[in-house]
Amino acid sequence: MKKRDLLTLRDFSREEILALLQDSILLKKLRNAGAKYLNLLSGKTVAMIFEKPSTRTRASFTVAAYELGAFPVSYSSNELQLARGEPVKDVARVLSRYHDLIAARVYRHEDLEELARYSSVPVVNLLSDKYHPLQSLADYMTILEKKGKIDGVKITFVGDGTDNVLNSLIIAGVKLGAKITVASPRDYMPREDLVGKEYLSKIQVTEDPYEAVKDADVIYTDVFVSMGQEKEKEARLKAFLPRYQVNSELLKHVGREDFIVMHCLPAHRGEEITDEVVESKNSVVFDQAENRLHTSKAVLLHLLYPEWTKYLGKQPLHQ
Known part of the structure; x- marks a missing residue:
């Protein structure tokens, strides 16, 4: 599957945005009906980099990954070598060899673009100075x-x-x-x-x-x-x-x-x-605020498992 990033919704068509919204509504209905945990991304790991404080974004994206079966790993910039001057492109090339997706909340949108340019896995904008697509x-x-x-x-x-x-x-x-x-x-x-x-x-x-x-x-x-x-x-x-x-x-x-x-x-x-x-x-x-959870799930599935609705009935749920 070809790598796809979500840095700004400029890169997504009307049809793709509507599909994300429709999937979000379906995922919310499933969760409210008792299907809280889906093993759709079992075995995958998601890296989250936070240069800025976060409540809703950190919580929603972490829970979204976990409830889809992925393992979320959160890094502050001080916990990474970014704080000591390691180039963004080096962090991108290292983390993308460990993780299946990188999500980042940054001060400069240009850093997010560089992260995406050098990452071999999808990169998601968790907020930058220019855009907040999620x-x-x-x-x-x-x-x-x-x-x-x-x-x-x-x-x-x-x-x-x-x-x-x-x-x-x-x-x-x-x-x-x-x-x-x-x-x-x-x-x-x-x-x-x-x-x-x-x-x-x-x-x-x-x-x-x-x-x-x-x-x-x-x-x-x-x-x-x-x-x-x-x-x-x-x-x-x-x-x-x-x-x-x-x-x-x-x-x-x-x-x-x-x-x-x-x-x-x-x-x-x-x-x-x-x-x-x-x-x-x-x-x-x-x-x-609640819907940040459901749309985060839709984004993760869109980038890592776009055919998820076709196989939903065949996937085991774990309670």
Whole structure:
């Protein structure tokens, strides 16, 4: 089987993304029906490299590998020789001789690209400064569950238009037919070098969050200060607050009651979103978090066992 990486969803077609979402929903149904452990990847090992802290990504990908029968091994950058200056290309060539897949959460997307270039096994982006494809898969799985469709659904993102989560949300959303609006301050609007001209030309961008949320099916936000941006905290909070906070006053302008509120977590409650909104009946943030598990399973199977559904009935389950 030819090696396939998942660094950004730019490299995946609409049909492939839909297949991943459909598989994710099937895997969730199987797990809820009692088929928690599947031996589909028995005998395989998965390496996970973490340069940044992680809760949902580490937990979901670890559990996904384990429940599929693979053995997950987690490395921090300090535990590898990366911290002492070993080239990324050398780490890639070594780890890919031990493991069947490498997943990495990195500060620089370019390091992820080099890891993939020199690895002989699939490489998965667990988050970089530019993209977070696994998050967007969980996001669209959640939208599909809650809204019954993605095509034509209006998604309004309020906050940092250069956000890595938003970049992946736009790329996948344009491919899937979502109507995306971004409300950001002028200095933080989506960038063509991160999103791509072909995607940027198909979304709406405004400085007015109140106009942006009108008739939205989905209101999405993320932190104003991401990991690695701590030195910009004062300037960023000044630019975003209070105008771009997702709060009850902003949500009054949606004009409908059946919208959902999304956040990739962790949330800085009181900054980009209020505690009241996170805990509201419209919030689906914890459904999003759960779906990180199911979409991680789908990605692992897509890259290591793409024919899994054909053989599912023949595979033994272990309880």
